[in-house]
Amino acid sequence: MSDDFDDVSRAVLRARADRLRATPDEDASDSTYWVAAFGLGDERFSVSLPEMLAVLPLTAVTPVPLAPNAVLGMLRFQGALIPALSLASMLVGRAVRRDPVALVIVSSTSGRVVALDCEQIPGVIGIDPSRVAIARDGVSEPFVELTAEDGEPINLLDVDVLLTEGAAFGSG
Amino acid sequence: MREIVKDFSTEARALHGKITLDLLAVEDGEHDARMAAAYERVARGLHTLKGTAATLGLQDESNLVHRVEDVVLEGRDGQRALGTDLLGVVLEALDQFTARVDAHAADEVLVALDDVLARLVGSEASEPSPPAASAAPTDEQPLAVAPLEEATQEASAAEREPASGQSLEQEWRVDASKVRSFSADVERLRQVRLRLVERHREIVSVQQQLHASSGTLSAAGQALRRDAEDIAAIVEGLEDTLTALATLPLRTIVEPMHRSVRDLARNTGKRARLRIVGDELRIDRVVLDALRGPLVHLIRNAVDHGIEAPEVRDGRGKDGEGLIVLRAELQGNALFVEVADDGEGLRLDKIRRRAVELGLLGRDDDMSPNQLQQFIFKPGFSTAESITSTSGRGVGLDVVQDEVGALKGVIEVQSTAGKGTRFLLTLPVALGGTSVLIARLGEHRLGIPTTSVESVVRARRSELTIGRNRMRMEYQDEALTVVDLGDLMGLRQPLVPKDGHHILVIAARGERTALVVDEVIADADLVIHPLPDGLDPHQAYQGAATLADGQHLLVLRPRFMVQSSTRRQTAVSGTRQVLVVDDSISARALHRTVLEAGGFSVHTASGGLAALQQLDVTAYDAVISDIHMDDLDGLTLTARIRDKKETRHLPVILVTGNVDDDVRLAATNVRADALLSKSECAAGNLLAAVQKAISRKASSDG
Numbered sequence: 001m002s003d004d005f006d007d008v009s010r011a012v013l014r015a016r017a018d019r020l021r022a023t024p025d026e027d028a029s030d031s032t033y034w035v036a037a038f039g040l041g042d043e044r045f046s047v048s049l050p051e052m053l054a055v056l057p058l059t060a061v062t063p064v065p066l067a068p069n070a071v072l073g074m075l076r077f078q079g080a081l082i083p084a085l086s087l088a089s090m091l092v093g094r095a096v097r098r099d100p101v102a103l104v105i106v107s108s109t110s111g112r113v114v115a116l117d118c119e120q121i122p123g124v125i126g127i128d129p130s131r132v133a134i135a136r137d138g139v140s141e142p143f144v145e146l147t148a149e150d151g152e153p154i155n156l157l158d159v160d161v162l163l164t165e166g167a168a169f170g171s172g
Numbered sequence: 173m174r175e176i177v178k179d180f181s182t183e184a185r186a187l188h189g190k191i192t193l194d195l196l197a198v199e200d201g202e203h204d205a206r207m208a209a210a211y212e213r214v215a216r217g218l219h220t221l222k223g224t225a226a227t228l229g230l231q232d233e234s235n236l237v238h239r240v241e242d243v244v245l246e247g248r249d250g251q252r253a254l255g256t257d258l259l260g261v262v263l264e265a266l267d268q269f270t271a272r273v274d275a276h277a278a279d280e281v282l283v284a285l286d287d288v289l290a291r292l293v294g295s296e297a298s299e300p301s302p303p304a305a306s307a308a309p310t311d312e313q314p315l316a317v318a319p320l321e322e323a324t325q326e327a328s329a330a331e332r333e334p335a336s337g338q339s340l341e342q343e344w345r346v347d348a349s350k351v352r353s354f355s356a357d358v359e360r361l362r363q364v365r366l367r368l369v370e371r372h373r374e375i376v377s378v379q380q381q382l383h384a385s386s387g388t389l390s391a392a393g394q395a396l397r398r399d400a401e402d403i404a405a406i407v408e409g410l411e412d413t414l415t416a417l418a419t420l421p422l423r424t425i426v427e428p429m430h431r432s433v434r435d436l437a438r439n440t441g442k443r444a445r446l447r448i449v450g451d452e453l454r455i456d457r458v459v460l461d462a463l464r465g466p467l468v469h470l471i472r473n474a475v476d477h478g479i480e481a482p483e484v485r486d487g488r489g490k491d492g493e494g495l496i497v498l499r500a501e502l503q504g505n506a507l508f509v510e511v512a513d514d515g516e517g518l519r520l521d522k523i524r525r526r527a528v529e530l531g532l533l534g535r536d537d538d539m540s541p542n543q544l545q546q547f548i549f550k551p552g553f554s555t556a557e558s559i560t561s562t563s564g565r566g567v568g569l570d571v572v573q574d575e576v577g578a579l580k581g582v583i584e585v586q587s588t589a590g591k592g593t594r595f596l597l598t599l600p601v602a603l604g605g606t607s608v609l610i611a612r613l614g615e616h617r618l619g620i621p622t623t624s625v626e627s628v629v630r631a632r633r634s635e636l637t638i639g640r641n642r643m644r645m646e647y648q649d650e651a652l653t654v655v656d657l658g659d660l661m662g663l664r665q666p667l668v669p670k671d672g673h674h675i676l677v678i679a680a681r682g683e684r685t686a687l688v689v690d691e692v693i694a695d696a697d698l699v700i701h702p703l704p705d706g707l708d709p710h711q712a713y714q715g716a717a718t719l720a721d722g723q724h725l726l727v728l729r730p731r732f733m734v735q736s737s738t739r740r741q742t743a744v745s746g747t748r749q750v751l752v753v754d755d756s757i758s759a760r761a762l763h764r765t766v767l768e769a770g771g772f773s774v775h776t777a778s779g780g781l782a783a784l785q786q787l788d789v790t791a792y793d794a795v796i797s798d799i800h801m802d803d804l805d806g807l808t809l810t811a812r813i814r815d816k817k818e819t820r821h822l823p824v825i826l827v828t829g830n831v832d833d834d835v836r837l838a839a840t841n842v843r844a845d846a847l848l849s850k851s852e853c854a855a856g857n858l859l860a861a862v863q864k865a866i867s868r869k870a871s872s873d874g
């Protein structure tokens with residue numbers, strides 16, 4: 001290690017190196033269902049972390065005249081044009097506290113990629129997988145409500161159902 | 173060895189297609205020079221098939237072609253007529269030949285040849301011919317193998333002469349993913365070229381501002397222009413190469429359809445022929461492959477449902493032989509394929525009756541012919557009274573529509589009773605660019621393919637006829653309907669053009685309309701990509717292109733512009749119209765959802781200044797505006813609205829993130845009708861507030 005670092009920095013770097021060297025605790029990673037969580041009005045929504053491809057600022061969206069109401073427009077992501085959708089419009093009756101600032105890019109299991117607006121850049125939180133399994137058991141809804149590990153309620157989006165039910169993204 | 177047989181299987185199918193076309197040409201035809209040439213091509217093709225099959229050890233197949241060859245050569249030499257029945261056996265024999273080669277390639281069970289061989293031999297027996305010069309098998313040896321020596325000699329000939337008549341160099345196999353990657357690179361290069369052109373324009377502009385004192389700047393500008401021209405040449409060269417790699421002629425899939433039409437017509441007691449126009453067009457291989465199914469279906473439908481029996485056609489004064497025309501045309505990034513027949517057309521009475529039976533339509537529902545025609549694309553919809561091997565099960569046109577939709581294309585139908593039916597498929601193709609005119613409508617830009625723009629004229633109020641419902645203008649002795657494109661796209665209330673506004677005369681499929689735009693900005697050669705699913709329920713767009721500044725440009729479909737504008741009336745409807753002003757695209761979408769659900773017609777503006785411009789030309793029932801906006805905030809906008817005589821009493825509802833006493837006071841000072849927080853808006857209070865403000869104004873007006 002270089003002598004340019006002071007002791008505190010050296011200790012931080014050493015601790016980081018130790019963490020990276022450590023064997024991943026597979027049991028621990030398996031025991032948490034990670035989601036990207038964000039606020040929508042007074043509620044919290046989330047998408048499964050593996051379904052989230054990126055978070056982008058809500059700019060460079062080109063409006064599409066005559067598109068259905070829930071469509072904000074389109075943008076280019078990884079070389080392809082994808083639709084940007086207003087989550088609050090899709091989940092009719094949902095309020096917003098402030099204007100969305102970010103787009104979370106999600107992919108459905110069928111590979112369809114869309115951008116959903118959100119009021120702030122999502123944070124990552126964990127949920128007990130058994131709660132996810134119970135909440136989703138036999139349910140085919142755009143989202144299910146459950147309790148996150150921080151004890152607060154959170155709505156978990158099912159991207160496939162959301163896109164299927166909003167196939168036309170609302171009436172034009 | 174299997175790999176070689178696989179290659180031969182592909183080659184044999186291609187050759188089979190060509191031989192079939194020539195055989196159809198000689199069927200019952202007059203012996204003339206064209207027929208002689210067709211016979212020669214058939215003979216050469218059969219010779220190649222026979223020889224190659226023998227070389228690969230496919231002896232039974234080689235013998236089969238040998239038999240076919242005998243029959244064909246007798247036809248060529250005038251020893252027997254190659255009539256419909258005999259030709260049917262010959263074609264069947266060739267079908268079995270390719271089926272068996274395919275089976276060899278896939279290591280599958282082989283189709284038995286006894287039956288077709290017996291019929292080929294039988295045909296010879298029934299019309300004895302003089303002994304052939306070659307060692308043709310006799311009746312006593314129907315399945316005899318051709319002499320090995322002969323087969324070997326013929327194989328050598330086949331090896332010297334590639335089957336399709338093309339050199340091996342023309343048949344390179346290319347990994348499709350590499351072609352896609354190449355295509356993406358070419359498009360990126362095209363974007364770079366556009367940016368260079370834009371940079372050059374900027375330099376010229378800066379140079380003009382600096383009064384061109386700098387020779388260096390001028391030289392740099394010229395160098396940049398030359399670079400842009402060089403890149404343009406490279407892009408064109410690369411695109412040509414790419415086109416050659418990634419495409420095949422349309423004829424690859426449509427030629428075999430001649431045979432389908434012949435066979436199907438014959439099976440249904442009809443006479444029909446197929447005419448193909450534009451089969452030389454080179455189409456993306458992927459599109460071509462996916463297009464085969466829909467085209468086969470449409471053509472078979474035309475024979476089975478469209479073309480009438482010969483006696484019916486005679487009674488209607490038509491030629492006894494029905495005509496099906498397949499016409500293809502490329503315009504920039506759009507491929508148009510038309511399948512038209514001169515048959516009896518769609519029976520709207522039957523369609524209506526069936527739609528009522530299926531519960532798709534009420535007995536007394538009023539529908540236009542065009543709306544009724546759309547029912548044929550419904551799953552399970554069939555008006556056929558009996559099920560045939562071809563159709564009548566109601567499985568078909570919905571699948572065709574789905575398959576065309578999967579290609580991001582559109583299918584339309586037009587039909588005239590007693591005259592025929594015409595299907596038009598419009599499909600996007602990725603290669604090459606489309607010349608697009610870029611028009612401005614307020615703060616929006618839209619693209620229009622220049623091939624559809626007949627002319628651009630400057631508006632003169634004195635030359636417009638403005639009625640209660642329509643605006644018209646004289647153009648080349650025709651009274652054209654004039655429609656505001658901004659209104660057509662739901663962006664604003666109909667705009668009556670002022671002197672100097674641009675009017676575009678748009679033509680599509682024989683119809684014309686005149687569209688008002690604020691300004692024509694430029695034209696550009698752009699690559700148009702289809703829109704993602706779900707964004708375009710009205711099929712208004714051909715797709716989107718990326719401009720030099722990285723922004724996306726939506727490119728309109730000419731057909732949509734013409735059809736929508738002929739239906740459009742400029743009169744203000746009874747729907748109340750409101751203007752939503754917000755610099756957040758999400759907030760605009762949310763307000764729009766709520767207000768349209770409440771029965772309002774909604775226009776939007778992305779800032780205060782844009783809102784003022786729209787208020788200058790449009791009368792709204794209410795304005796809903798965000799307070800915090802960069803260019804002109806909602807409070808100032810409200811004050812400006814109150815300052816103008818025309819809008820002094822216009823209801824204004826202000827919206828903000830958090831409502832506190834300061835904001836409340838400011839809103840009161842500018843005489844806003846209501847003040848809501850964003851969360852109150854989406855919770856349903858916006859609709860109530862707008863309705864209340866409009867009612868209050870109506871009461872005070874009354």
